[in-house]
Amino acid sequence: MTGPGNGATGPGNGDRPDNGPPLLEVCDLVVHHGQLRALDGISLRVFPGEVYAIIGANGAGKSTLLRTVAGLHRPTAGSVRFDGQEVTRLRPELRARQGVVMVPEGRRLFGSLSVEENLLVGDSYARPGPWTIERVYEMFGWMRERRNQLTAQLSGGEQQTVAIGRALVANPRVLLLDELSLGLAPVVVQRIYGMLPQILATGLTVLLVEQDVSQALRVASHIHCLLEGRTTLESRPADVTADQVEAAYFGLAGTASASPPGEGGEP
Amino acid sequence: MGWVNAIIQGVLTGGLYALFACGLSLMFGVMKVVNLAHGDLAVVAGYVAIGVITVTHIPVLWSFLIVVPLMALLGYVLQRTIIQGALDRSVLITLLVTFGLSVVIENGLLQFFSANSRAIGTGLSLVSGSFTLGSQIQIGYLLVVIFAVAVVVLLGLQYFLSRSRYGRLIRAVADDREAAQLAGADYRHVFGIAAALAFGTVALAGIAYGMYSQLSPTTGTDTILLFAFAAVVIGGLGSLWGTLLGGVVLGVAQQIGAQINISDEVLAGYIVFLAVLVLRPQGLISRRAQS
Numbered sequence: 001m002t003g004p005g006n007g008a009t010g011p012g013n014g015d016r017p018d019n020g021p022p023l024l025e026v027c028d029l030v031v032h033h034g035q036l037r038a039l040d041g042i043s044l045r046v047f048p049g050e051v052y053a054i055i056g057a058n059g060a061g062k063s064t065l066l067r068t069v070a071g072l073h074r075p076t077a078g079s080v081r082f083d084g085q086e087v088t089r090l091r092p093e094l095r096a097r098q099g100v101v102m103v104p105e106g107r108r109l110f111g112s113l114s115v116e117e118n119l120l121v122g123d124s125y126a127r128p129g130p131w132t133i134e135r136v137y138e139m140f141g142w143m144r145e146r147r148n149q150l151t152a153q154l155s156g157g158e159q160q161t162v163a164i165g166r167a168l169v170a171n172p173r174v175l176l177l178d179e180l181s182l183g184l185a186p187v188v189v190q191r192i193y194g195m196l197p198q199i200l201a202t203g204l205t206v207l208l209v210e211q212d213v214s215q216a217l218r219v220a221s222h223i224h225c226l227l228e229g230r231t232t233l234e235s236r237p238a239d240v241t242a243d244q245v246e247a248a249y250f251g252l253a254g255t256a257s258a259s260p261p262g263e264g265g266e267p
Numbered sequence: 268m269g270w271v272n273a274i275i276q277g278v279l280t281g282g283l284y285a286l287f288a289c290g291l292s293l294m295f296g297v298m299k300v301v302n303l304a305h306g307d308l309a310v311v312a313g314y315v316a317i318g319v320i321t322v323t324h325i326p327v328l329w330s331f332l333i334v335v336p337l338m339a340l341l342g343y344v345l346q347r348t349i350i351q352g353a354l355d356r357s358v359l360i361t362l363l364v365t366f367g368l369s370v371v372i373e374n375g376l377l378q379f380f381s382a383n384s385r386a387i388g389t390g391l392s393l394v395s396g397s398f399t400l401g402s403q404i405q406i407g408y409l410l411v412v413i414f415a416v417a418v419v420v421l422l423g424l425q426y427f428l429s430r431s432r433y434g435r436l437i438r439a440v441a442d443d444r445e446a447a448q449l450a451g452a453d454y455r456h457v458f459g460i461a462a463a464l465a466f467g468t469v470a471l472a473g474i475a476y477g478m479y480s481q482l483s484p485t486t487g488t489d490t491i492l493l494f495a496f497a498a499v500v501i502g503g504l505g506s507l508w509g510t511l512l513g514g515v516v517l518g519v520a521q522q523i524g525a526q527i528n529i530s531d532e533v534l535a536g537y538i539v540f541l542a543v544l545v546l547r548p549q550g551l552i553s554r555r556a557q558s
Binding site: 071097117120170 | 441442445
């Protein structure tokens with residue numbers, strides 16, 4: 001076992017700006033879906049103000065990782081720490097109230113509620129902070145005009161924006177974004193990711209999962225590539241070549257990763 | 268004139284049936300629980316009211332103020348314990364557990380109160396009296412009051428669900444439990460509140476039926492639960508106003524049946540129930556058609 005090696009001086013952390021202790025820390029996480037080992041010893045540390053992107057192919061375990069951080073999956077082993085507190089066994093609603101808020105894959109808006117009611121639900125257990133429904137309306141003028149419509153009447157991109165707004169009004173400290181680009185036109189995806197700087201300016205930290213690697217490389221300050229539940233690459237986007245990312249993404253032989261994937265643990 | 272009378276009586280009885288049904292509809296709409304103990308719990312509420320009135324000698328109407336909150340509390344506790352425990356396993360287990368609850372309550376009532384039926388004596392001339400329309404139509408004040416209570420209860424539920432914070436959370440949890448959790452909502456607590464509301468209406472239904480007719484340990488399943496089911500299915504699952512419509516259609520069908528032959532009253536209601544199940548299984552007002 002090489003487990004302890006992933007501790008404080010974990011790999012790939014080389015020249016990251018060190019803003020004190022990590023806000024979110026995942027250690028040696030193992031998650032099973034029935035018999036399937038979806039995550040196999042994943043560790044990561046997200047520092048305040050970062051945009052930390054998890055990339056990887058379909059079925060690599062990205063969403064499982066994010067959902068475990070949000071509390072929707074119970075890990076078999078390993079731990080999740082938020083702001084120095086152990087939250088591995090904490091229920092998702094209690095994590096949300098502490099500031100770990102996820103925008104789930106596929107938007108998951110409340111279909112029988114209006115746009116405004118969706119935001120009000122997000123606001124129900126909000127922490128104090130800069131985000132209010134009014135501020136979301138200021139950022140997206142169209143939403144105020146259409147606040148009484150059911151969300152089914154909105155386009156996919158608009159729905160995604162409402163889903164982000166619903167998460168923002170809770171005033172998260174870490175915003176978890178699960179596959180924002182799924183099912184949306186590239187132009188719309190660009191526009192939605194274009195909002196990130198404004199969101200980050202209010203002091204949020206973002207942990208996102210993205211299948212669209214080029215999009216992730218554009219917005220992220222740190223990338224973490226998964227393949228079949230294991231880490232194949234962890235680095236700043238500027239420090240890797242496209243070939244290295246491709247190799248890590250597809251798991252090609254002779255993976256030229258910036259960090260050792262820790263295969264020594266295999267029997 | 269006999270037919271007009273039948274329809275008027277049917278509509279008014281429909282208010283009582285809507286009162287039976289709205290709690291059942293709410294429990295199903297929010298947590299997908301088919302509560303087979305629904306009717307027995309209404310009978311329990313009626314018996315508790317009789318007990319409270321006998322012991323404390325308070326006026327009948329005051330018993331509502333004690334029994335309704337008491338049943339609401341029982342609803343919250345049952346939901347957070349037995350029903351939630353069953354829901355965590357499967358829908359089928361939930362059905363079996365509420366069936367078990369029904370059997371236990373019914374036999375408990377038989378054991379402690381015998382099979383004799385009891386009525387809740389109102390002692391109010393306004394409630395036991397009636398007025399006549401034209402020469403043949405006689406309308407009891409009690410049915411009119413119950414109809415009005417049913418409408419007020421439905422309006423209140425509608426207002427609570429659409430306007431209040433917890434109403435919004437109830438609808439959100441019914442839509443997508445996981446997404447509601449991600450917004451910080453403890454769905455178990457929200458379910459408990461929905462059950463408390465439902466049990467509050469169950470208490471009203473039980474007391475109202477005790478005043479209108481008589482309660483016995485078996486009334487819960489053989490009358491209240493079945494009529495509630497029929498009203499919910501006819502009206503459309505999960506739709507509150509559909510519940511009122513379902514109750515009214517059931518009531519009118521029964522009265523028209525009775526007009527044809529007095530022994531056909533109950534059968535006629537069930538024939539309409541069956542016809543709706545076959546021809547329009549989503550009910551007259553389906554939830555999907557509304558949105």
